[in-house]
Amino acid sequence: MSVRKFLIIVGIAFWVLVLRLFHLQLIEGKKLFQLSQANSIRIQKLKGARGRIFDRNGTVLVDNTFSYDLVVYPQQIDNPDDFLKKLSSVLGIPFGDLRLRFQKEIGSSALPKALVKALDKDKAIILEELKFKLPSVAIQTNPKRYYPYGRLASHLLGYLSSIDYWRLNMWQDYGYSSQDTVGFGGIEERYDYYLKPQDGGIQLEVDNRGRIRRILGFKLPSPGKDIYLTIDARIQKIAEEALGDYTGAVVIMEPFTGEIMAMASSPNFSPFDCSYNPSILKNMLSETEAPLINRAISGVYPPGSVFKPVVAVAGLENKRIDKKTTFFCEGSLKIGNRQFGCWEKHGAQNLFWAIVHSCDVFFYKVGLSLGADKLSEYALKFGLGKATYVDLPEEKIGFVPHPLLRKKEKRQSWFEGDTANFSIGQGELLSTPLQIVRMISVFANKGKLVRPYVVKSIGNKDISSKQRKIISLPIEESILNTINQAMEAVVSSPEGTAHILNIDGLSIAGKTGTAQVSKKQPHAWFAGFFPVENPRYSICVLLEHAGSSTNACLVAKKIIERIKEESLL
């Protein structure tokens, strides 16, 4: 019978296990027990280096150097005072300090421990030379992050810190433990799994006086994987310098693929200090300006007039207006019993001039004829109010209002005035600079909503094809062309709101925005793309509370001029 045979096999198998256990635990038990005793086994950790981070051209943005720790083998010290005196004379650290540290950190520990962290390189070398006089110490080298460009791209890169309980809780299934150092923010966090090195170590058997008898196990540390970004360090630098002291963000993207070429946020921070100086990190976390926040993806702002091209598409597609439709701007429009102002008396305006002048009255009328539902639909269609799924942590999704949503969540009614505000990108509509650059790219790439991304390859593996996700929006090319012509005139026409940005020999299309906020200076926006004939870059500049949109245009101008000068076009 087949089952009986199976039972016999099971019986034999269990006897095999028992015999093997008997052999290991009772015959070899004594030997293996001695090996396992903490005072005869030592582990010296060998830390691996995290993966490095490069830009698209192979310029290294985050590198590794070494720091040196003085490690003490407590079991090998016969006379601690004598030993510490010798050490103090070499290191130049007062004897009292060293002794206090020794008692606190090491005591009678069986395992080797670090007594002094981050030694100077010279002293590390001296100690290494004195090894035969001080046999109970060793120099342990630890890889450490090095940022050749200082603060450049700090938000994109992120910093390192000890794992917190929240992350540990989430990641422990993936092999993280409480002793790990992990990335916080940016690439360091999002790609930590790949950047993380595998630590190695030497396991030693020592005799009862702590002398090494033999090596039991050795595991080489292996470095984490290198990561290559889509960022161009040169453009990143240009963007950050142009942003200067403003609080705000700049995003530059390749409009057809979604590769982010530069993403700057200001104020920024020093990743090195945040990683290795806890007090600086603490200051950063409590500062009111919130320098650790990446405003390009985590800051939400009303888009203001930058949203108007989307309203124009909605108006044209739904045949509410055509190229020739003219509305008359008297400087304000009465809706209900409230006056909704325009920033100037524009007179008769067709779509072209309404975009060039950024006439609010024209767009109030378009918006009112469309209705809030349609505005909401188009805002979502152009990627507002939802995640772009950029491969960075802490992305905010902003907000797209809808009458029903307001009814449901706040139990308040929607008024015509809300529709009017919505049609000029004011009111409850909120977006991140990244969403805006993606929105404006739809005009540059003929109707494609791209997923922005910052990592091109991991190790040697090109992941671009997995990163790219492109949604086609079925918008007629003629509609896009109409709006693009107007957006080009925003810059080229002397009457355009961004004429200050006009650069000889380069055609730029774009739209300015001045987003009103209560009680403070408005936010300044510029969003556009260039060159118009063959767009290579989409750009979005946002300056928090900077007043007029002219300031955003000036920042954009600095960037575009230098991109042109350094022939990166």
Added chain:
Amino acid sequence: MKNYHFRIFLISILISILGVLTIYSVRYPSNVWIPFPLYIRQIIWIFLGLISLLFMYRWDARKLWDIAYIIYAITLILLIMVDILGHIRLGAQRWLKILWFNFQPSELAKLTSIIVLARYFSYRSFKDIRSRNLGFIKAIVIPLLIILPFMFLILAQPDLGTSLMLFFIYLSLVYFSGVKRRYIFIFILILIFISPLLWHFLKDYQKERLLVFVNPDKDPLGAGYTMLQSKIAIGSGRLLGKGWLGGTQGQLRFLPEAHTDFIFSSFSEEWGFLGSLVLLWLYYFLIYYGIKISLSVDEQFVRLLGLGIVALFFIQIFINISMTLGMAPVVGLPLIFFSYGGSSILVSFLSVGILMNIHKKR
């Protein structure tokens, strides 16, 4: 008949309690406070497991005959989802995030394979008593084709251990279903001839592990490290062990995977030879009662279902413990009811639920 279903229930609970104690001990001196440490998570999983066990016990395992192929399709979809989502996250990805917890569909695939093959080998309905007299194609090839998609998807994760486990399930069900011994023999011969070809499909690290298995001294510094640590842990337990919370290999992190695949080493270090004997004894009776239950029914489907589950238990237990004892390659299989890991716990309890139900409704 004796109350086997109660005994098998008791044994599985006892083993999982020992497992929780061991997980607690291995992770014991944790210097970071976390809201849900692993042993608490394991307890939650055990409770979820018990709920699914109760559900299975109250239901009717015979109804699995009707929905076998539906379960098969669902499992296949889940595995494909892991593959796709795994590609998005770029790497070894065995989990699916369902609500707030991670689930490993490859664990479910083990049980599904048993159900589907038991269904295949029971002819017209679950009431079939006789086994069928099948030809080589129908007895060997078609069942293999049924589980091959699972095997490939799991191999792609990459998870060699579970993939091989499915193959063992297949072999044992073919064996139990009364296929002509001649066919099985021929099939194994064919396998031996094509195995050099299969070698090429293995990833480098899997080849390395198998090579180290053949000759552990070949690479004592690299891949043999884990095995050596495991042997030191077990051996140092000696007769009575170092006592609960007394283990050093696991707690000081000398032993990798001390709470998952190598949990037996951690247990054995602390509870010694006698403790390990008790655990082995519990496992033996889990299998023994499982066989008794399977033999107490006549219907081909239900009996194959029971025997398949028992075979799955046995192979997993044997390979895992052999591995920790340095007698099998390090393939990465959990010790059922014992290792940390929600999916394994859940599926194991579900399987016990099926066994209990079979016995209740016999």
